[in-house]
Amino acid sequence: MNCIDATRLLSEAQERTLAKGERLRLGIHLAMCGGCRRFARQLPALRRFARAYARGEHERSGRTGPDA
Amino acid sequence: MGEKEVRQAPAAAAEPLFADEAFLEALRRRMVQFAHSQLGDRDAAEDAVQEAWFGALKNLSAFGGRAAFQTWVFAILKHKIADELRRRGRLVGAGDIAADDEEESDLTALFDRRGYWRPEERPQRWAEPESALEDQRFWQIFETCLDHLPPRQARAFMMREFVGLDAGEICGVLGITANHLHVLMHRARLRLRECLENRWFGRSEEP
Numbered sequence: 001m002n003c004i005d006a007t008r009l010l011s012e013a014q015e016r017t018l019a020k021g022e023r024l025r026l027g028i029h030l031a032m033c034g035g036c037r038r039f040a041r042q043l044p045a046l047r048r049f050a051r052a053y054a055r056g057e058h059e060r061s062g063r064t065g066p067d068a
Numbered sequence: 069m070g071e072k073e074v075r076q077a078p079a080a081a082a083e084p085l086f087a088d089e090a091f092l093e094a095l096r097r098r099m100v101q102f103a104h105s106q107l108g109d110r111d112a113a114e115d116a117v118q119e120a121w122f123g124a125l126k127n128l129s130a131f132g133g134r135a136a137f138q139t140w141v142f143a144i145l146k147h148k149i150a151d152e153l154r155r156r157g158r159l160v161g162a163g164d165i166a167a168d169d170e171e172e173s174d175l176t177a178l179f180d181r182r183g184y185w186r187p188e189e190r191p192q193r194w195a196e197p198e199s200a201l202e203d204q205r206f207w208q209i210f211e212t213c214l215d216h217l218p219p220r221q222a223r224a225f226m227m228r229e230f231v232g233l234d235a236g237e238i239c240g241v242l243g244i245t246a247n248h249l250h251v252l253m254h255r256a257r258l259r260l261r262e263c264l265e266n267r268w269f270g271r272s273e274e275p
Contacts, residue, residue: 002183004175011254015228015235035190042261045197049264050229052201053210054146055139 001029006036014043095138096121099145105223106149106231116152120145146231153233153241174255178262191261194269206268213263221256224249 001009006029009022018026030037096117103113124141178189185191200206214222227238239249 002179003185004179004183007258008250008254011257012250014257015250015253033185035185038191038193039261042191042194042197043257045194046257046260046264047229048197049201049210050225053207053214054142054226054230 001025003029003033003036006030006033007039010036010040010043014047095141099142102142102226102230103145103149105219105226107152108223112152116145116148120148150231150233153227153231154237156241174258178258189262192265192270194265197269200268209264209267213260213267216263217256217259221252221259224252225256225260228253 006026009018009026012018030040099117099120100113103116104110107113107116120141123144124137127140178186180186214226217225224238224242227233227241228235233241235246235249238244239246242249244252
């Protein structure tokens with residue numbers, strides 16, 4: 001499995017449950033690949049951003065400013 | 069989905085919502101843009117926005133401010149769009165979905181010939197994604213990145229993540245196979261991720 005396959009499976013996992021074999025092969029790839037591990041962590045963040053955006057949360061943030 | 073989260077609009081401190089024409093115009097423009105991307109036709113988009121707008125106005129007294137109003141009106145719009153898409157069963161103009169060959173170039177830009185990340189494209193750690201939610205500048209970048217998605221990818225991504233349709237419903241509406249949907253979602257996520265990293269998460273100091 002290369003990074004294209006791994007990111008594809010990670011993306012599909014947002015739409016469907018992966019089969020056991022897929023999870024296994026993906027797990028092996030992720031163990032070796034920091035790039036794909038970070039990609040995996042970013043997918044839930046992308047979803048969170050999209051939902052917050054669609055709910056209009058970003059308008060609210062205009063007044064608070066960055067806290068970082 | 070989302071509707072019950074939305075109902076808890078604060079009843080306090082009503083802003084003069086309708087005195088702020090710039091706000092109303094910007095909101096309306098984004099609604100039409102969103103509806104247009106989903107419905108594929110301008111008239112249907114205008115109709116859906118009109119209905120959503122009207123629906124929100126009927127409950128105006130419930131809104132404590134523009135954030136609550138916007139949340140509400142978008143929630144209604146999403147339901148109108150979802151209803152319209154389900155009613156149609158299939159999106160008009162879905163034929164153009166087939167021609168996504170040009171999107172092949174996405175992958176060769178990001179991955180080498182063996183399908184591994186190019187070193188300069190490898191995802192980096194995102195520092196504090198939660199705090200981005202609070203930053204108005206982040207949302208401008210997010211909007212820009214969404215605008216840069218190819219139309220078919222944008223439509224699929226928004227149906228999934230904004231309208232909240234599941235994979236089967238999106239395939240039915242767009243008249244595409246599950247495999248094709250997975251391709252579109254994969255490309256959209258790769259692009260959006262990269263865009264956000266280049267324009268936001270990557271610009272701060274290395275973690």
